[in-house]
Amino acid sequence: MFEHISSTSNDTVKLLKALDRKKERQETGLFLAEGEHFAEEALGNGWKPAYVFADVAAADRPRTRDLLERMRGAGARVLTAADKVLAAISGKDNPQGIVAAFHQRLTPLRDLPVTGKRRYVALYEVRDPGNLGTIIRTADAAGCDGVILIGSTCDPFSVDAVRATMGSLFAMRLASVPFAAFRDWCGAGKVRIVAASMRGDHPHHEATYGERSCILMGNEQSGLPDAVEDQCDELVRIPMMGRAESLNLGIATGLMVYEAWRAQGFGRQAT
Incomplete structure (x- = not known):
């Protein structure tokens, strides 16, 4: 049996409801993901759950x-x-049958692999969470090794960004760094920075x-x-x-990412 909550005034409900605000996500280190697909992807990729709420009817289904x-075995407090x-x-x-809160996870830049064939995406101060989530999903589909967030890029753990990833958030390494640290990392690892720009004098x-490249994309407006x-x-x-x-x-990022993959012969990446 699972603990049951019936009131929206419950403290745990208030905590999870507040995760739609960046301030609360920063203070708690948690974020929301809705639906069984997201929960399965998170568990399958080793993300740690903190809380999970399930609809009573859904909780009675064997699969759920x-x-x-x-x-619960991974550490979550499970409630109906x-x-x-x-x-x-x-x-x-009309919420889905499961809403869960997970601990946020970022990869230190130094831990991103730079041996063999590698492909990364870096985003400079991107503002739209829907764009960010879509790019994470595309990077996952194209087998990229990670997405690097530079400067004041929007929060990848916002509700809209997480939803737009369609679960790829949990399969993708994410790093967040200033540009100088990113440039130093690329130089040390011999990662070639290819940027889309109005100043570009030849097509992508x-x-x-x-062998190792990073697609760098800029802010939507500037x-x-x-x-x-x-x-x-x-x-x-x-x-x-x-x-x-x-x-x-x-x-635009999708076009760049798939061209970089094509240039490597559409081969599989190392892990």
């Missing part, structure tokens, strides 16, 4: 009960709750990605500062022929 038991409680936590009128499919572009190994542009002034950041 097995998941809840495994989450009424629909109104799950709705209060998730902020949705003609870039020299090399792109990369000149001082940052001047420290990149190569600036490229993505060709366009219509009347659109620019591409969505998630789309």
Whole structure:
């Protein structure tokens, strides 16, 4: 049997509900993920759960009960709750049967591998959590070795960013560093920085990605500062022929990431 909560005034409910705010996520080190798929991905990749709320009916299903038991075994406090409680936590009128809080996890930059063939994505002060989540999902799909967040990039553990990853958050190494530390790491590991830029004088499919590369993408509105572009190994542009002034950041990053993968022969990465 699991502990049951029926009131939205419960302290644990208030704690999880507050995780939609960055301040609360920073203070607690927790974040929310909704749905069985996200919970399975998190457990499968070794993320540590803190709390999990389950709909009473869902908790009676053998598959869900097995998941809840495994989450309890991984350290989570497991509770069942009424629909109104799950709705209060998730902020949705029709929440999924499970809402869980996990401990945040970032990888120190020094622990990202720089041996053999490697491909990374770095994002400079990206502001939109939907874009960030989509890029993490794309990087996972293309077999990248990690996503590096530079400067004041938005929070990868916000509800919107986590939801946009479709679970890929739990499979992807994430690091968060200042640009100077990123540049030093690339230099030491011989990781080639290829940036998309309006100053690029050749298309992205003609870039020299090399054995180890990092695709660097800038802010949605202002792109990369000149001082940052001047420290990149190569600036490229993505060709366009219509009347659109620019591409969505998630789309542009996807084009760059898949071209870097193609340049390596679409081979599998080392672990």
